[in-house]
Amino acid sequence: MAAAAETRVFLEVRRRLQSALLILGEPKEGSMPMDISITPSSLQMKTAEGCTEICLPAEVRLVPSSSRGLQYVAGDGLHLRLQARADFSTKLTSMFNQSSQAQDCCTFYCQSCGEVLIRDRKLLRVLPLPAENWGALVGEWCCHPDPFANKPLHPRENDCFIGDSFFLVNLRSDMWQPGPRVAPVETHCLSSENHFKLKPKANTNVICKRCKVMLGETVSSETIKFYITEMIIQPSERKFPIIPRSQFVQSIIAQCLVELSSARSTFRFSIQGHDGKAYILLWLLNSDSLVIESLGSSRSVKKFPLLEDISKADSSSAGNAVKVLYQPCIKSRNEK
Template identity: 25%
Template sequence: METTQKLPKFFATWSNSSNILNCIIESKWIQSSMDVVMETDHIIVSDGESVCKIELPGVTLLPDTCRGLKLVSATELHFSIKGQLLQGDELLQMKVKKCSLQNETVETIQKLQNKWFCAVCKQKLLTDRSILRRVLPLPSENWSDLADMWFCHNHGNEDQPAQKQGRLLPKENECFVGETFVLVARKHVNSADVKITKTGAVICKRCGRQLGEVMESHNGTSFQDGVIKFFLHTLLMKDLRFADLIKQDSSISNRVDLDRFFSGLLQEQSEMYASFRFIIESRSDTVTENSESGVSTCLLWMLDSNVQMYRSRSGSMLKFDGNLQVAKTSVIKVLFKCQLCGSNAKRPPDHVTKSLISLWRKDNTVHCFQLPHPVFLQLIHLLVQNCKTLPCSQRYLNGFHMSFIGNSESSS
């Protein structure tokens, strides 16, 4: 009976500044006597019994520049080589538009009004009668810290609890747009297509994806007075025709949607605040004995916003013809370290992480911003899963986990 063996894995990152391709071949059968032959358009690896040809799309290699060939652990072969990108295949410069995502969303809603759809299954979310006469951008999350300098006599909010003061919530026919979410009155949401759970999660009835959460309004939590917070990355705002609604578009996936959203958010924050280090926070509704507060924190260090990554596709040796298929992707390379709270904290607080968080807070070059808790958990899950796909030697650096986020213009 013919047995199936896993293919060796190829991983490489392209440095645009030095035109160097840093390569790793990962396999359980790597030997010190393995031969590596460099050609201008491919790499050949052989161990005397089998030969593996690795073709790299869009790059011309310079064989004489190969250096640093060494074994790292028993399963990884490292080396680097210079090369040139083929004409028409240069790295995309992921520059943030001068018009911010927030202002762009405001203009889109003003134009399209109630044409909001689930980004995965294209289920319509707002009622056909919804008319949004006022669409306004929200100030940054820290605006309420200075609210006492802007307003006098609390503008009639004396009866509200302290934790509700300073919140801006839309009324009927209004929509408020934040950096990562949009707020709309609950009565505008199509209750036939959107389900609201007992915990306040807003779920698409067709595909089961969480679209947002319910916020308590000024007047309570009744159906008529409630406010819905939709997460921006879950929405598709577009003038879709009937044929578009019934057509299944397999190119839209939750993973691609998250990559596009988070890569755009990080690059916009970096451009606006000239920072490459971020403290990302989220407040959870549940607090455990192990957490001193209901705030989860992620330290994120953006190392490079435009890395070209080459990775071999998964497969087996059963039908292997000697050519290893390699996919090319544009990614953001990051380091991260997080401290979770509430029901998501499976371990007690790490004092080293807590001290590092405190140190970053005192550094004025570090930018801090907040995410809704479900979106924060999606970001952490994405970073952890991407970290697991890296070679073992690349997953950890100076006390941080290494990961990546796919750029919105990435291709394979």
């Protein structure tokens, strides 16, 4: 029997609610009517052209008897709600370990091209930075003058400070070693007596020499701020992990939204450019979703890519996801 026409399958499982939304994309003309069978571990779709069965990951189980609210949405397909169980940790974790552990030797990579930026750096202290507006809080709560006024928090040798969207790294130890460890990075600064000295009004952007991507900026003569969306920090014994750019950025942004929402009890965010201009507003709706998406291009589908094409997927597990509502703050270039 010929395989059924390609049907897009989208399944969102909510951990806290123990519920699921199943969407079957609009089938091709001539493939209706469609007979849908749901078991705890699989979905089966039968049409006049054939039968397609989709096996769910072992961590996800559906409750077929709870199916309700079947409706057809024009341009989208069939929508069906039902109960589900997902044996996943409720903690959203990044696809790669972005937080380094003290005492480990780490290597800093450019995420876009894999170029080594800092090799075998032993981090003795890995510390989180306070919130961005911590100085204002000190002024409001302290009755004495601010003891931290005009004293920026800069890392010492073998330190790594972690902010909401960046890493602060001290480069002095690298400059004292034979051969610069940060050779692939152009800092647009002058070097004199083993120290960086900024030119007056100089461009302080840190650029990858191989792919020319902006990795961060120089903060002081010995400190560089690396953006977390441009860097991967791995233990030196591990190899550079290859991941599509769009998937990496979305994973990092999702992790930041969840952590900031939990730490600051807010669900409203804005994404700003280097000039401080807001480009998009975000409202975090939920962070407990598992997303399974597949194109039914074969009779039996066992791969469930998240944010990428099915031909590139190499895992049958579901992926963590956050749901956001967004509002652009600037007009598209194509809009008049």
